[in-house]
Each structure stands twice: as structure tokens, then as C-alpha cells.
Amino acid sequence: MCFKNLPVEFDENGKPYLKEGLANPYEYTTVSLADQEDKVQELLARNGFIQNVDFDPVTRVAGALAFHSVVDLENRKVISTNSIATLFRGYEVILKGRDPRDAAFISSRACGVCGGVHSATSALAMEMAFPVKPPPLGIVIRNMLLSMEFLYDHPLHLFLLAGPDYSESILKQTNPEIFERARQTSAPGSNAHGYRNIGEIMTDLNPLTGSLYLEALHMTRVAREAYVTIGGKYPHPETVIPGGMQTTLNLTVMNEYFQRLQQFFDYSQKVVAIWDDLCDFFYDVDPRYREVGKRPANMIDSGIWDDPEAYDATYENCNEWGERRWATPGVLVDGEVVTTRLQNMNIGIEEFVEHSYYENWSGHEFPTDPLGAPLSPNHMWNKETRPRPTGQSWRDRYTWDTAPRWDRQAMEAESTTRMWLTAAGGVFPHKRFIEPTGDSLRIVVPRAAKPEAELEWRIPSDWNAFERNRGRAYCIPYTAMVAMDNWMIAMDLMKKGETRVHTPFTPPKEGRQIGVGFWGAGRGYLTHHAVIRDGALENYQILTPSTWNASPRDPWGNPGPYEEAVLNTPILENFSSPEDYKGIDILRTIRSFDPCMPCTTHIHLDGSPLVVTREVNTCACGVE
């Protein structure tokens, strides 16, 4: 039984069905947030140490995120939180009525970092809907391309966005005593990264001038160069299309790609050692750092990187090809794997808009998925995007994000989730470089300038801000070795003369087709759900990792992952007066999720060519 809250049960063959005897099986009652907000306002009014702490915008994240919190600076705890997506993405509206073959190119623009993963996810959705199955080499080079996108993304996050929070320059402002101790603490991973003590690492994490910061900038270039050998350009590739890829692959391209990829072999050893040392140092300095950003390991991942022998683009076989991916899909509840089947993951998802700037919808066009399993009216195939901008209110609506839930629980999307599910899922088939042990993932990194090394990421006992960063560091060798494995398969296919990278197709011009792309962004989970009618897109729903993570409260009043993680965060920063308070523990928590919000709002006004690209609601200060 993987569902505890949804009205879905399983027969003896593991086939899901709707629980019988329920008049309105997916009905729910919305809990008011007013009482809770009244209490917070009362506390704010009568206690000078309880203050609104607003971050608007949250800097060093991708896109437009604001965060409102109420903090008790005397007792050093967070009382209330609200995560605010300040912009409307609107691609769901833009794509309506378009030729489904355009979806990959248009939806790619949803993100300026990981446009390629949107192209791929869209291509997969169309492959299912048309249907069309790519040839093996098309699948393999798609894996290679999108691996490289993550090798751009992870260093960027670790050293340009999150890394400065652990740098000398920040620590001297917030916890100078920790930096002094760091200078006196030798670094266990010195052989791998070359730093004698933790203080030296922190100095090189300094933004703009630190060598780790500058090296990460350089590595983003290496990844981009490898990416464009296959994708043509970055961040919006022109070569990812339904049915495979449209790129010319030859030995020169393969060599150019490999020359860049191998630079990540040594780099990944270094990065892993740095983040291991940083995390363990902070735990050692003060065990309460384990509580920073802590929340239950309730996590979801759609899996990524298809097996060319297994992937057939059908929903009917999605459980089988899903489990043969290089990243096992599935769901974790309290750190335990509850499913690795894509269908179970898919049918358990609902999106709620009670505290978002959208209207609810009433349709339930798809009561079941293509395999006959029950779907909620709030499932993405049934969802309609109906923007309704209103005033911002903590009692009611306060964000452009929605509240996705799986089995009515707040789930976190993370790059680490794909390692966790792969390590513990027990179904991983590709063991040339990657070996799951049940509670860890062993990754063999080949020799480059440094000797071959076996790195081991262990499932953490606490799921917090530090482990998110450590996990992302390990995702660099993990991703690099997925790329390497696929590069070797591609070489074999080319030697055998299997050089086709695309399967021609004719999209249906009549009738209704549905599809879903299960893929992943740098930050984790990514799906595109599409409904096509008479040759045009009738509905298109994008669910991104940051939609999960930045979500507001759900109808039952439960916070989203950012909100929950910040609520659990102790205030460990040193400050002598409220005016000196910087909020570093809260910022470390938020940034540990690697937030990626929509870069601009694109509101397409019906009947008008005009586009609005401005923030609609930003400042959280003074909001009721």
C-alpha cells in the first residue's frame, strides 16, 4: 500500500483502483489560515523581539522568490513562514492551442538554466501522445546532453549561489567564532581538495574573488561547451525533438564531448571532499546545525536517463522502463521508498490552488489514467490554469506557486532524491560505474589527472540544509558517470552502425491523445502533462521541482517544503541587537533547495499580442 490518504487501493496484482463506497472520493475541506495568522499578529504586537523578517527578493537564487518569516529573536526560533513565488510563469496558457511539435521549443524557455530538460520532458510527453519511439542512439545522446546540463547546474549552485553562505566573508559577519575555529581545524579531505584547514576552504568560497567561486564559473563553461557539441546551443537546444534528436553525431563530436566530460572526474573528487569537510565541520562545531533546514525526508522524483533497450515511450510500460533508468523514479516517505513505479508516482499527485493566485476548476475529464487507475480532479491531466491576481494575504492567497502534493503530503524535489531512490530502490540495472548498496551509492570515478577513486554517498540520518548541499556535491560524480556510461554505449552503437538518432513520425490530426514526460531538472522532479485534441494542444501542465519546494500551504494548512524547513530552523547566528540580524540560517535553508523560480512573468492576454513581463506582487513587507 503506497497511499495512506488518497482513496486508492491495490488488487492482488498490484493494480491500483478507486476505493469503493465513497460518494466523493477526492473531496476535501479547506482549513482557514486566519486563526493561526491572528495569533502571529498578536505575538508581533506585544513582543518586541518577535519581528517580521522578509527577504524580498531572496538573492542568489534563480528567478523571483520572496520569503516572509516571523522570527522570535529572543528564543531564537521561527514562528511563521510564507514562501512567495512573485511571478506568474504562464507557459501553460501560452502553449494552449499550439502545434504539439512546437512544445519542446517553447516550453524550453520556462528556464534560463535548464531549458534542455524542459525540451526533453516535452519531447517525451509528445512521444507518448503521438506515439513514437526514438532509436537507441537518440535516447543515449539525449542522456548525454542532459547530464551535461546538470554538470553546469550543480557547480553553479554549490559555489556561486549557496557556497558564499559558508564563506569567510559571510561567517565573519554572522559567526566570526566559527571562522576562527575553522582556521584551527585541519581538513580531513586535504588529499582530495588540497586545503590544509577548513578556514582555507571558507576563504576560497568568498564570492567574486575566491578560487572555488572562480573555478566553478570556469567549470560552467566546460559543461556548456560539451553541451553545445550535441545541443547546438545553450540553454535552449534546437536538437531535442519528439522521436529523438536532430544532431549529427560523429567521432569528432564524441571526442570533443569526452574531453570536457573528463574534466569533471577530478573536479568531482575535489567538490565532494570540500562539502564533506564543510558539513562535518559545522556539525562538529554545533550539533544544532543538523536542525537547520530540517524536514522529514518526504521526497519525490520522476527519474531520468532512459535505458535505450527499455524505453518505448508508452504509458502502458512506464513502470518497466522507469525502473531501468539511470535514476530510479519514485517516492520516499520519511526516507523509506514507498514506490519506484512511475504510475503510482503519477496517480498520487494533485495540485491545489487555495492559497495561490489562481481560480479552482471544476472539470474531471480524466477520471482514470491510460491504464485505468484513478486520477484526482486535481491531477495535472485534469487541471486548468486560471490566473486570478488578487491582493496578498497570509490568511488567504499569497503566491503564484501552486501546492502540489503526493498522497496529500508535501514532497520535496531534489537532485539528491535521485541518488536516494537509486541507492535504496533495489531496481538499478546499470552498474558499470555506479553501485547501489541499499543505504549508499558507490561511484567509481576513473583516473584523469588524479588516480581512480571510489566515492560513496550515504543516505543521511538527518535531512537538512547541509545534506542537501552535500548530496548535490555527490551528484556531480554520479551525473558524470551516467554521462560516461552513456558515452560508452553511444560509441558501441556507432561501431555497430546504429547511427540513427531520430524516428520520423506524423502527429495525429484528429481525436484526443494524452502524454506525460517524466524527466528531471538539475533540482529534481520534472513532468509535463499534455492533452492534444485535433492536432493542437488543449491542455499543457508543467510541474517543476521548485513548484514542489516553494509551494504554499495546502488546503489542510500544511506548509510547503521551504516553509516547513525554515520553521524548523534554529537561529544560530550571532547578533547583539535585532538590527544586526542577517538571517543567515534561514537563507542557508532556502538556498539549500537550489530554488529555481520562473525568470520572468509572461502573461499572455487573450485577444492581444501584448506581453507583460513585470513582477505582479513583490514586497511582502506590511502584508496582513
Add this chain to the structure above:
Amino acid sequence: MKILIGGVGYHNLGDYSIGPLLNTHLEEFVWPPGVQIDHDLSFGPIAVVQRFQAALEHYDRVVLFSAVERGRPPGTVTVIDWGHELPDEEEIQARVGEAVTGVVSLDNLLVLGEHFGIWPQDLRVIEIEPAEERWGEDLTPEIESRLAEILETIREAALKPVMNEKSDPIDTLFWQDEILQIAYWFQGEGFGDEFKSEDLRPFLTPDAPALKTCFAYMLRVGLLDEPAPDTFRLTEFGRKEGARRFEDAFSGMTKPAHGECSADCDCHATGNLENCTNRQENDGHTH
């Protein structure tokens, strides 16, 4: 001389895409050797920085243009005096964060290029005020009707000589004279002895070179001094030179015009109006 010209902006956003759109138009011009039109300046500021850093040859001049919304009438073309100044480190960090996560903007490119030291001293920036935001590669009529003027402004900015030791000496003298005259007049009108570049900019034609470059030259030759950062004043030598040029330039306006004579005209002392000197010099003079 190596000159790089390039537009900055997203595609498919109407007037906001004028940067990448105009690159193609500019390629149709006949350019002297050494001028390169660059289509890749919209690839994100960090990518541009890394490309400049890796380049084997360097540019003597870079000309950037883009649609920038600043509340001016649509179609306004502004040639900016880029001061090579940087915001504080936190702001630069934020700009890096935006750049690596997909934001393409002229401001970001200028700041990050300056921070990473890729710009030549001679950096010319042209902003075009867009009309409205809309999908597609088509420009609004307001911008379309001014396209020729915008292109000409870019061309002039790209080819106009710079005021330094290597530049055309005639051109150098021309702009030095212009600035001296305005600075002298500025002082004479009682606006103050000291001025900043933005004080003089409104009195210069739009094709004037970057004032900071001119000031640097005039500081070197002793026409100006700099009592505070970015604040300038005429030296005694500069004041005399300014006065001389002002007198030369405006002599036609300062001498008695048709129908006028000065207070010290001999006709007032002698009462001999018939023999007024000015009358003799200016046909038609009457009292």
C-alpha cells in the same frame, strides 16, 4: 583598430529584441577593416565574459546597444557615457547570480564585463527606449519608423574617433574646444566653478565621445583639475583657453548687431549720430 559592435537582448520580444535584430541590419553596412558585428553578445553575460577572456585578440572599442526601458518617449536613442564604474560587491554577486541563471540584460553585461575586466576603455553604449512588449520579431511602428536614425547613431558611435593620443588630432581638438567653451559658459552663468560630466552632457550633441575619456585627456594636458572624484573645474589655463574659444565662437553674437551700438560708441559722446562708427560698419544702423 579593432571595433566590436553588438546588440544585447532576448529574441521574440518585439522592441525588446532590437539588440539581436539590428545586428543583421548592421551587417549590410559597408564597414572599414577591423569592424566586427557580433551576434553572440546575447548569450548571457558570463558566456560573453568567458569568450572575451579566451579571445586571442582584443578590441580597441566595443559598441553595445539594446532596448532599455527607462520611461523616455518610445524610440528615444541615448548614447551613454559609460563610466566604467561598478556597484558594490553584493550587487555584483547578485548580477553574477542572475547571469548564470539565465538573465540577459545590458546592465548585467556592462557590470560583469567591467568586474571581470573585459572592456576596453573605449566602450560606447546606446540605449533605445522600447514602446511596448509583444511577442515576435516585429518592431512597433514607433521604433520601425526610427530605424534608420537608430542605425546611423550606432554607426556614428562605432566610427567616431576617440579623444586620446592615438586619435585624429583634429577631432581631439574639436571636442576639447567644445568642452572648454561649455565649461567656461557654465561658470559665467553662475552655475558654479565645478561640474560633473552629466552637467555638460545636455549641451553637447549626441555624437559626443565619452566625456570621461575627454576629461581624462584634458586633465593630462592641464586644462582641468579634479578637486573631488568625478568632479572637475577649469584650471587658470583652462579658463583662459575657454574664454578665448568662447569669444571666438560667439564673436558674431557679442559684437553690436544690426541696429545696435554699444554704450561706449563715439556717437553718444559726440552726438554725431550721422558719423556713428557702427553705422558705418553696419549698413542700416539707425538711432
